[in-house]
Amino acid sequence: MTEISFFKIDGLIVAFEISGHSTVSAEDTEGKIVCSAVSSAAYLTANTLSEIVKADVSADVSDGYMKIEVKTNISESQVTLKGFYLHASELANQYRNHVKVYLEV
DSSP states (O other): OEEEEEEEETTEEEEEEEESOSOSSTTOHHHHHHHHHHHHHHHHHHHIIIIISOOOEEEEEETTEEEEEEOSOHHHHHHHHHHHHHHHHHHHHHOTTTEEEEEEO
16 A cells, blocks of 8 residues: 655645555556556656756655655745645545555644
8 A cells, every 4th residue: 555645834735755555466467557656746746846846855765665845945836746646636536445645734
């Protein structure tokens, strides 16, 4: 199960954290595809924040884990972060056995 948490401060998303894998077994093709979709969207979000928005972000990445925290340009980052939240939420709705999304305030 992949769990994605989004963190808000004063109504603005300031970070997201992803942990786990979407596969339930080595033969779980659907889970592998979902895991790839989450990973691709997360890297797109992180790269857009740092390279396009030019936000200062802290990143912690390892196998089955990613945490991205926006340090600057938080307001300018909202469209990108909200887009990722929407995308992750739709994946969670479609693949309930593989992804869960949380919004932490």
